[in-house]
Amino acid sequence: MKNFIFISIFLLSTVLTTAQTSFHLDTIYANDQKNVALFFPEPIRQGITGSENFVFTYNREKGQYFGLLQAKPGKESNLLVVNKNGSVFSYIVKYRKKLDRLNYFIPTSKSIGNEKPIALDSTTIVKREDTIDNSTYYYNKFCSYLIGRKQRIGRIKKRNEGIVLSVENIVFDKKELYFVIQVENKSSLDYDLNFLKLSIATRKKGKKKSLQRLYQKPVFKYSLPAKIKENETVRLVYVMPKFSLSNDRRAILELNEKNGERNLKLKISHRFINNPN
Known part of the structure; x- marks a missing residue:
């Protein structure tokens, strides 16, 4: 047991020393009156605090x-968490009598590394297929995380004949924008999806007002259905390359029904695009 504690403390100090030289560690505040909950993208395998006045239970x-x-009153310390898949998360922890936040939803992008990093020598060639697989894995995990959240960016909604199209959230991560989209079928007929497209519309100058559209191709689609049954609600995610809009532009999300006329065009203001979560 002593050997396990020694190894755990050594692992904690080693990872933190590396992390502090390469990463800015976020701070989490806690006290002895309330529980502060930390939600991770994978199950927790190990959690270690650097001081006895902080307790992390799982x-x-x-x-x-x-x-x-x-936490009990005392000096600041640190918290190291290792997920089941080997992802490592590190934080500074401090005692605070009054807490402003009780829940932390931690995305995969906050990981400082992996427990078993892959060492590559100069003769190793990273194949394009491997890169694609890694990106797909990350997109799947992060999209699944966003679907489970109840965070909203604003009221962006359009209705037509019992079909409700809404953008629940827009999140910026790394170099992409994640559009969390919800489609509700409140009608008595199934909705067969023809396409769901996002475009950027620019208002032309002149006497005749018109819109010029430029369609944006998603880099990844998560949980896009072919059919939405009656009284069913589906949530999906479109991952788009990062972009911003000027005041005279807006994004338009088009939902088109196959062999039907229940089509919707949802306009998204530039302020939502330029100020994502």
């Missing part, structure tokens, strides 16, 4: 996605 027998942090 289910050691059955892997769960969240752990609870409590």
